[in-house]
Amino acid sequence: MILITILLIAFGGAFVTYLAGKISGKLRNILAVLVSLALVVLISLIYRREISREYYTLPFLNLKLILMSNPLSWFFAIIIAGIGLLSILYSLEYMKDKERLDYYYFTLLFINASMLGTVISGDLLSFFIFWEIMSWSTYLLISYKGGKAIAAGLKYIIMSIIGSLAMLLVIISLYSRYGTMEISAIASYMQTASIGYTLFILITSSLSFVIINAFWPLHTWLPDAHAEAVSPFSSVLSAVLVRKGIYGLYLFMYVILGLNILNKLHVGFISFSSVLCGIGAVTIVFAAFTALVQEDSKRILAWSTVGQGGYMLLGIVFATASGMTGGMFHVLNHCIYIALLFFVAGAIEHRTGGIRNINELGGLIKRMPVTFIAALVGISGLIGIPLTNGFVSKWLIYKTLILGNHPFLAFAAFVGTWGTVLYGYKFIHNIFLGQLPEKYKHIKEAPLLMQLPMILLTVTVILFGVLPGIPLRVISAIQRQVALPPLQTTLFGIPKEAGELNMINVLFAILISCFIVWLLFRRAAKSVPVQQDDSYAAGSYVPKEKYHYTVNFYNPLSKMITPYLRDVASLFYLNIARGTQRVCNIIRRVYVGEVGYYAMYIVLFLAFLIFIQMFF
Amino acid sequence: MRKIISLILLGIVCVGIIFALYSIPFGKDKIKVGKHYIYNGIKETGAVNIVTSVVLNYRGFDTLGEVTILFIAALGLGVVLYGKKKKRKEGLEPASLVLYTGCRFLFPLILLFGAYIFIHGHLTPGGGFQGGAIIASGFLLSYLGCPRKWISKERFNITESLGGLVFVIMGLIGLTIGGYFLSNFLPKGIANTLFSAGIIPILYCAVGFKVGAELAGIIYNMIE
Amino acid sequence: MNFLSNNIYYIGCFGLIFIGLYIVLTKKNLIKVIIGINFIDTGVNLFLITIGYIRGGTAPIFSRPGLNPERMVDPIPQALVLTTIVIGVSVLALALSLAIRLYHHYGTLNLRKIRELKW
Amino acid sequence: MIFVFLLVFLMLAGAIVASIFKDLMNSVIAMALVSLIASILFYFLQAPDVAMAEASIGAALTTAIFIIAIRRTKRHEE
Known part of the structure; x- marks a missing residue:
């Protein structure tokens, strides 16, 4: 009963708001x-309840609505x-x-509800259905600001629709084969399915999740969408919505299919997991260095969102105890600190009047010490400095990779x-340090x-770092639920x-x-803060901004x-788009704008039909 | 070049049609539904002219739609040609006396002929559409002969609206009495007399007025 | 000759349709094109009536007693064509009004010069 | 029967001539001829209703509308 209450409150609350x-x-x-x-x-x-299911029959089409709560869904639900x-x-x-604040709050609550x-x-x-509601309302909220945001939203929704259609294909296929849509029933049927069918289900469904989680070849929507959305929503987008891909992968890989x-x-030495691992590794490296050359604060964070997804993937693909734990824990950690960092970026944007160029x-x-501390803690978590939560999950993932004999990964x-580390330092330095x-x-x-939210999240980062x-x-x-070793x-x-x-x-x-470092600096500090004087070059005054040495950081x-960071995937899509446009331009030439030609086309078609009819 | 291509294409289409026409021999009895109308038409509708009974009774609803299309086309024409109205009348030469008198003499006769045709629509060839067209041509003649006596546009509109209204009201009365739209609720009378065939003469009169006013309005719009 | 006498109406209506189509396809004057459309219209009407014809039949009107219902031509195409003609003239008038409008706008009726439909 | 042949021939000739004329007024008159012959053919095909409609509308009204339209535009095809 409580699950339907949650849903009703979530959706009804949006409308009432x-x-x-x-x-x-x-x-x-x-x-x-x-x-x-609420x-x-x-x-x-509902924490600590065992797996519970609620059945409802909808009054139309005899559809069943089945709600389910288990540790996995609880984990994601509490994050959301x-x-x-x-x-x-x-x-x-x-x-x-x-x-348009009504619209904003409505859409935000609606996205939460659908997630x-x-x-x-x-x-x-x-x-x-919930997935589609989520996609569409996300599209509406990404394009909230207008201008460039509309293009970003369009990019998102196109890719999202591709993924959703793939998922629909899987669902229809499963339904026509087994006659049920309930996840647990499908899970039991799938144990006896053939390898080919299983692969089809897995690959087609993971297309959708790979898109939403922005793994390497399909990541192109994410940086634009994150940068152009309003900051509070960017944090939701980056922290929670993107991670629905991990949830979906987990659902299909472990809940429905299972480890066996x-x-x-696998075909030879290529297995499904190794492909995913490769994708994860490419995503990590590519995204981290692309983030390095960005100059837009939210874009840096967006690319880091892409990159951190790779760690989660590397974690959960290896079904060992530490790997799975690391991956899932990284989902939580990333969600906490990236939300924090987007809040920081938003606070700076708010106070400086929309400046995002660092x-x-x-x-x-x-001027903004609290924000600075929040940013520092957040970046530490992102890098994985000990005492922050990111350290624990990354430690677990490294451990899995090393113990599992995957040196390249x-x-x-x-x-x-x-x-x-590099882009984290750039973020902190260019915004908070240096010359005002x-x-x-x-x-x-x-x-x-x-x-308040920043402080809360800062505390959480430290708390989960000290008490993981x-x-x-x-x-x-969660692992016990899907019969993986906890x-x-x-x-x-x-423990040992x-x-x-x-x-x-x-x-x-x-x-x-x-303490020791503090003592050392205390005793041996040599730097003295000095006032910056006006400077002149060839007799004319040089504005102080010209000396701003944070420009072209890491030049x-x-x-x-x-040169190595050319976004091949993005270029590929662009070329496809250009090619399509060219073909359409050629096709467009049939519209010559003269009635006689149009009539000619009709007669041509008629003659063609008659020709076929007579000779075949 | 273009002529040659069109001729070739039309030739291909022509050949196809010749082959297709072999299955439709000319003059053979191919009637299926029509037989029912021919045998039962008088009994069911009271109209001697089977075409009329088909147009207004069996397919009466289609005729309503057709009249609506006519109305919409006239409306579209009015919209397209709406705009600056030149005062053309001053520039027109007055017609000669013979023409003027002839027109004034013929105009009522033409109207009478049109009315005759649509009133006898259920007995003889003809009906609302033909009668309406004749009335419209009468107005055309009156324009050519005596342009200053031209009737104002509003009267055409009113007549045309009344015609449509009568048609719909007759249909609705039929709906309440007979159970379906345009049911023939009036007594059928004796075949081959003027007062027979129930609502068909009324409907045809309505259609005649409507079509006549509509076509006259179209001409009016084109001339203005 | 037998072939001709069997098919003379078909030849008439399809000849009309093809001449109309030819005009629509090749002529560049807008009013000429509309004339072609009118030919097509007439040809199709003629074809429909021709299909309903019975050799030696009578019109479907019981104007005098003693008419044989077996030998009556099909009333349905006639009813259809009756309405078609009226619709045809109104659509024609609409097309001509558009032509007038185009002439006022462009100062020409030459379709090669009115190329707004191109994009 | 020979009369029908003649009419059909005349009708087609009228149509062709209508397509050839450069003066639109002539074309329209040829078109009126076509309509008129079509209405006669309708009468031969035992369709007096249609013949009447074609005669009154096709031959008279359509021609009038065309002539009005030509008067408001341009008489000669260039």
Whole structure:
């Protein structure tokens, strides 16, 4: 009963919020927060329930709506609800002066609702329906700002439709073969399916998830969409929506097919998982270095979203205890810190009046300290510095790769991390360190309502970094559900039998070393802050902005790597588009604009038909 | 070049049609549904002219649609030609006295002939469409002969609307009485007399007025 | 000769249709094209009536007693064609009004010069 | 029967002539001739209703409309 309540509150809340917006803006804001808060509370309530299913028969077409809650869906549902709540809180201040707010809140709540629907639906049809609602409302919200955003939204929806159609094909095929759409029933039928059919199902369905999760050849929609969406929604997009691909892959690979079948899917040494691994590795390296040469703060984060997806893929493809745990944990971690970082980028955009080019920023550390700390913690999590949650999951993934004898994949992951370090430092440095431009001398710290989600997420990053046992326990419940070996965990990490990791020791070690470093700097600090004087060149005044040394950060390195970073996939699609346009241009010539020719076409067709009729 | 291509294409089509026509021999009895109308037409509708009974009774609803198409075409014509109205009348030469008198003499006769044709639509060849066309040609004649006596556009509109209205109302009355649209609810009378065939003469009168006003309106619009 | 006398109506109506089509295909004057369309219209009407004809038949009107219903021609094509002619003239008038409008706009009726449909 | 042959021949000749004339007014008159002969053929085909409609509409009204249209546009085909 509680699942349908969640769905009703989620969808109904969206509509009620929209209607309330027609009455007054304040009521709408309160309702939006209340609805998302209620969702978080309700979803927290169903934690620890065993697998439960609810059956409803819809009054038309005799369709069945099956809702299902299990650890996997709970895991994703709590992420969705949590990030949804935070982004709504954040939008209260961020979106204050924007237009069409009713539409904005409605669509945001609607996307949350449909994402919840996809994770708690127990049959493939309702999964597909919620998925489509999600795609379309996401499209509407990406193109909210107009202008370039419309093109970005269009890019997204085209790719998304391709994926959805592939998924529909799978669903129809499964239904016509087995006569049911319930996931558990299909899972039991699929155990006896032939290898070819299984491969067909797996590849076709994963097309959709690969697109939504933006893995390498199909990633082109993501950077534009993330950069052009409004910041609170970018965080939802990047943290939650994109990870629905991981959920779908997990659902099809492990819940429906299971490990036994997956191990059988290989031709020679190429197996389904190895292909996915290759995709993940390419995604990591390519995205990390592309992020390095970006100059737009949100675009950097968008490319990092692409790259981090590769780690998750590398984690969950290896069905070992540590790999699976690492992958799933990375989903959670990435969601937390990327939401945080998008909030940071949004706060800066909000205060500086829409500046996203990081070359124009700098020195904001004095003006926006809270934001700076949030950004620092977020970037640390992204890089995987110990004491942040990213460290634990990346550690698990590296461990899997090394122990599983995959040196190339491990190398790719390391290279990706180096790239991450570089662009993370660039992000922090160009925005917060260095010289403060003249025009930003008087900007203020982000408003309190925007700080609140950032602080919450910052605390969470540290909390899960020091006490990784909390989320790891949930994740091991997921593994138990799909009959994979769970990872043994303690509150502070991983016990000795499963491979030692104890964050409390790391914490003390780091605290002590920090203390020592602090002492050293205290004693041996040589740098003295000086005032920058006006400077003149050939007698004329040189503006201070010209000395802004954060411009062209990593210039030699970017020059070196840029030739290798040509986005082959994107170029390929562009060429397809151009080719189609050319062909259509040629075809278009039949419209000569003269009636006689049109009549001639008709008679030509008639003659053609008669010709066929007479001779064949 | 273009002529040659069209001739070749038309030749191919022509050959195809010649082959197709072998299965439709000329003059043979190929009637299927028509037989029913011919045998039962008088009994069922009371109209002697079977074509009339088909147009207004068996396929009456189609005729309503057809009249609507006519109306829409006239409307479209009015819309397309709407715009600056030149005062052409001043530039026109007045007709000669013979023509003027002849027109004034013939005009009522033509109207009478048209009315005769559509009133006797169920007895003799002819009917609303033909009668309407004749009336419209009468108005054309009156324009050619005595342009200053031209009837104003509003009267055409009113007549035309009334015609359509009568048609629809008759249909609706039939719907309430007979159970279907345009059912023949009036007494059939004796065949081959003027007051027979139920609602058919009324409908044909309505159609005659409507078509006449419509076509006259089209001419009016084209001339203005 | 026998062939001709059997098919003279067919020859007439299809000849009309083909001449109309030829005009539509090759002529470049808009009013000429409309004349061609009118020929096609007449030809099709003639064809429909020809199909319903019975050799030695009478018109489907019981104007006097003693008419044989067996020998009556088909009333349905006649009813159809009756309405077709009226629709034809109204559509023709519409087409001509468009031609007038085009002439006012472009100052010509030459279809080679009115190429707005091209894109 | 020979009369029908003659009529059909005349009708087709009228149509061809209508397509050849450069003066649109002549074409329209030829077209009226075609319509008129068609209406006679309708009468021979035992369709008096249609013959009447064709005579009154095809031969009279259509010609008038064409002539009006030609008067408002251009008489000669270039």
